């Protein structure tokens with residue numbers, strides 16, 4: 552890594568700076584940071600943080616002009632601005648990491664990532680992680696439509712999608728990848744074309760057969776980094792197969808679904824959180840009302856004429872994509888690991904409605920953390 556003193560810091564564009572008599576306010580989005588500035592020295596430091604000067608040059612000049620400020624004081628002030636994530640290294644331009652096209656196309660993403668990182672990190676590397684990532688998604692219905700469109704917008708390099716269904720008129724209240732004049736056509740092929748038109752840089756591969764085993768999923772998804780499960784048919788079997796595939800491939804699985812007036816999502820990270828089978832084991836012996844209702848629903852195989860309203864679809868898919876983004880970039884922690892989180896239509900509030908652990912007796916994941924025998 553480059554010598555810290557030789558970094559040329561500059562303020563990130565996202566944070567407004569307000570200069571007042573004897574104080575400076577910076578930030579403003581939920582949190583203001585105030586710097587007292589009796590002598591005007593802090594203002595001079597701020598003015599020099601414009602990408603032209605090294606930290607060594609700034610601390611030297613300020614300590615010469617303001618005798619009460621030592622070079623170390625100035626370095627500490629800059630370090631404080633760094634720990635608040637207000638400044639970045641002006642010489643990290645992203646060339647050699649991303650193409651000119653990518654830097655332009657993903658400019659706002661990169662600004663967003665920048666707001667989370669410190670001087671030592673390169674914001675362009677974060678976008679590069681997305682470009683290098685491969686997503687595997689099961690289902691291109693309402694949830695799947697929104698998710699792959701957003702993943703293509705984010706710049707996930709490769710998306711592999713499983714969907715065998717044909718477009719139906721009743722899909723068009725929420726399935727945004729498809730058009731009115733395409734009824735009866737293959738959703739997978741329509742999605743592939745739509746995503747290609749939207750972002751030609753994305754590699755979008757499709758598998759158009761009905762899933763009836765874990766092996767089909769592990770074969771097609773052998774090189775993906777994570778699985779997104781948003782298919783609801785066959786309801787319980789699909790979750791079982793996808794879960795087995797995620798455990799076998801040892802990759803995380805992000806799942807979302809709709810249920811009446813709620814949308815829900817959860818995340819499985821094999822050997823770190825309980826898997827779907829761990830969860831099912833944990834509720835199998837429970838006798839509360841919701842478990843009984845679930846079992847009845849499974850027994851009756853209640854499917855088909857589901858409720859689905861687009862605000863819940865777009866909300867929960869936004870949440871799942873944020874979850875994926877946190878996972879891939881390392882910016883923030885995964886929120887729904889081993890948790891089922893529900894969004895309620897009437898309030899749009901979220902709530903953890905189920906939690907489960909690794910089950911020692913789990914036949915699928917073995918109930919083991921990494922490193923255990």
Ligand SMILES: [Zn+2]
Pocket residue numbers: 825826827828829830909910913914915916917918
């Ligand atoms: Zn398990």
